[in-house]
Amino acid sequence: MLDNPYYSQDAHGPWQIFNAGDFELELGGVLRDLKLAYAVHGELNAARDNAILVPTWYSGTSKVMEQLFVGAGRALDPAHYCIIIVNQIGNGISSSPHNIDGAQAMANFPRIQIGDDVRAQHRLVTEIFGTEKLALVFGGSMGAQQTYDWAVRYPAMVARAAPLAGYAKNTDHDRLFVESLIEAITSDPHWNNGSYRSHLDVQAGLKRHARLWSVMGWSTEFYATERWREFNFTSCEQFHREFMEPFFTPLDPNSLLCMARKWQDGDVTRITGGSLEAALGRITAHTFVMPISTDMFFKVEDCAREQPLIKNSQLRVLNSVGGHLGLFGFEPEFLAALDANLRDLLALK
Amino acid sequence: MLDNPYYSQDAHGPWQIFNAGDFELELGGVLRDLKLAYAVHGELNAARDNAILVPTWYSGTSKVMEQLFVGAGRALDPAHYCIIIVNQIGNGISSSPHNIDGAQAMANFPRIQIGDDVRAQHRLVTEIFGTEKLALVFGGSMGAQQTYDWAVRYPAMVARAAPLAGYAKNTDHDRLFVESLIEAITSDPHWNNGSYRSHLDVQAGLKRHARLWSVMGWSTEFYATERWREFNFTSCEQFHREFMEPFFTPLDPNSLLCMARKWQDGDVTRITGGSLEAALGRITAHTFVMPISTDMFFKVEDCAREQPLIKNSQLRVLNSVGGHLGLFGFEPEFLAALDANLRDLLALK
Numbered sequence: 001m002l003d004n005p006y007y008s009q010d011a012h013g014p015w016q017i018f019n020a021g022d023f024e025l026e027l028g029g030v031l032r033d034l035k036l037a038y039a040v041h042g043e044l045n046a047a048r049d050n051a052i053l054v055p056t057w058y059s060g061t062s063k064v065m066e067q068l069f070v071g072a073g074r075a076l077d078p079a080h081y082c083i084i085i086v087n088q089i090g091n092g093i094s095s096s097p098h099n100i101d102g103a104q105a106m107a108n109f110p111r112i113q114i115g116d117d118v119r120a121q122h123r124l125v126t127e128i129f130g131t132e133k134l135a136l137v138f139g140g141s142m143g144a145q146q147t148y149d150w151a152v153r154y155p156a157m158v159a160r161a162a163p164l165a166g167y168a169k170n171t172d173h174d175r176l177f178v179e180s181l182i183e184a185i186t187s188d189p190h191w192n193n194g195s196y197r198s199h200l201d202v203q204a205g206l207k208r209h210a211r212l213w214s215v216m217g218w219s220t221e222f223y224a225t226e227r228w229r230e231f232n233f234t235s236c237e238q239f240h241r242e243f244m245e246p247f248f249t250p251l252d253p254n255s256l257l258c259m260a261r262k263w264q265d266g267d268v269t270r271i272t273g274g275s276l277e278a279a280l281g282r283i284t285a286h287t288f289v290m291p292i293s294t295d296m297f298f299k300v301e302d303c304a305r306e307q308p309l310i311k312n313s314q315l316r317v318l319n320s321v322g323g324h325l326g327l328f329g330f331e332p333e334f335l336a337a338l339d340a341n342l343r344d345l346l347a348l349k
Numbered sequence: 350m351l352d353n354p355y356y357s358q359d360a361h362g363p364w365q366i367f368n369a370g371d372f373e374l375e376l377g378g379v380l381r382d383l384k385l386a387y388a389v390h391g392e393l394n395a396a397r398d399n400a401i402l403v404p405t406w407y408s409g410t411s412k413v414m415e416q417l418f419v420g421a422g423r424a425l426d427p428a429h430y431c432i433i434i435v436n437q438i439g440n441g442i443s444s445s446p447h448n449i450d451g452a453q454a455m456a457n458f459p460r461i462q463i464g465d466d467v468r469a470q471h472r473l474v475t476e477i478f479g480t481e482k483l484a485l486v487f488g489g490s491m492g493a494q495q496t497y498d499w500a501v502r503y504p505a506m507v508a509r510a511a512p513l514a515g516y517a518k519n520t521d522h523d524r525l526f527v528e529s530l531i532e533a534i535t536s537d538p539h540w541n542n543g544s545y546r547s548h549l550d551v552q553a554g555l556k557r558h559a560r561l562w563s564v565m566g567w568s569t570e571f572y573a574t575e576r577w578r579e580f581n582f583t584s585c586e587q588f589h590r591e592f593m594e595p596f597f598t599p600l601d602p603n604s605l606l607c608m609a610r611k612w613q614d615g616d617v618t619r620i621t622g623g624s625l626e627a628a629l630g631r632i633t634a635h636t637f638v639m640p641i642s643t644d645m646f647f648k649v650e651d652c653a654r655e656q657p658l659i660k661n662s663q664l665r666v667l668n669s670v671g672g673h674l675g676l677f678g679f680e681p682e683f684l685a686a687l688d689a690n691l692r693d694l695l696a697l698k
Contacts, residue, residue: 172585173572175585176585208529215565220645221648236521297569
């Protein structure tokens, strides 16, 4: 187990642990002693039908999701809903390469699939919360991948689904992009095939990885209109060095790689033998498909190809100048539009 | 001097050499014994007013430009024009890190600016061709950067300008993207700060560099609609491995880095002390600004900001599903639309 203060309860807690035990993986093999870390806001009602599940995105934690999306007066209001935010496997808080000991630690951590997360979350929801119905599954980016997987895999359990800035089936282009993220890290000799002594040894790779997020994460319009000024920087270069690099370089390289490969493999058609029509046709949830207008890899056009295959669905494009990282919610109007959509969706019976 | 068969006369000739001698550089210092390689198609008329100058793009050669843009029945028809295609400094054919000997070879090659190319090309045009008037300067991508520099630096000489898929002043986003290209190569330990014994030693870096071109060079729609099938591949992965990697891995790493840094620095406001309005206001050429509709880094929006600052200009967006690499001309309708624009432009008096 490596010490990395980023993933501490002080920084990203509080969370609780669900011990899922030895967990069979989609690609074969078993992840020993799986621990899912989750945070709860609000209480389950007597009918046990007010639970909202929020999975995390690449690099995200339950604390980040809470800060962005949960609060009094927000669509996800703990006064009305029991909001369960669950850290995805490998995110550095739930079981991850660097935070376990033994034979599966670090370079030996098995390859995880989105479906592994969703099946583990299913056990959390049913065994710990004792509910067979989720009022809503809502997630952004890799959280959207998990949302789609939930709605396809357990259609009777998901009353509403809100995939934000993500695909049901990943695209060729997105796989190429994520491969470039992987190569940015694995090309660092100090990554050492996953057997480093500290993430601090892999800073060169983590900085290259941050660069690619600066290039593809924000939109060209974000830079053209110098919206980084809203983060109180005076140059693009300063924004990159003092915001993007410090955002990504404290993270664990193997954690990012675990999530990146899961992201690449994201594909609900694994559930239906390869047919996207069959997979999305299983969804009974009221579904709002919400791409971000300027997203450079989870594109509106590609989301708009998937949405019509979902029966009770609407395409609700969210405007942002931020590109994919509009997800960071630096535009109040973006969060307001998102909340308005979520309220509309939650009102559907 | 390193042996690299990619840059041979057999592969990319024929070309001629203009010996520019010791050449003073914009950033200071001198490039010793500068050789500009150029190819000529057609003949200068008696009035010496039918010359068209075509500079090269990143990785491009005079042969590539000829194959794409020059021919009987094309807008650039050697029967009517004297078409001078000039290889940019550092492109592997004109003086470049790997193809010279002595104190400035390889890692010691000086940093070049777009303005250095244009001033050297000005000497070629005036001293060898004896003309003070160019009917047209036309270039794509880094060739567009050179085209803008020509029109700003020597306005009286440029009757018409056709910058295709490039900026007059580079954007913050584009600089970030190009930095990621640079890092893909320089992160290879075998690059060895520019002192390698063969480009074959730097294949890992060159492959990462090719990956970024696969991600950013083509559009997401190119992949979504599987247009790589037109290159006779059966999967995206095969297209990447058997087209994009073989396209970029034969190239010289220091040559790419020389061009990449020049690309990053591209900015006509160096000529006018920082004012873009003043720089573009100097242009008297009839100018067609031609971004590509799906380009992910030389964006239509950004080109549309520059175009109105040029007096006799029109914005003529070229439709392509290819993104920036629509420049490869795999769509006949793209080349037809380009030629139609160039004919319109050449008809303007």
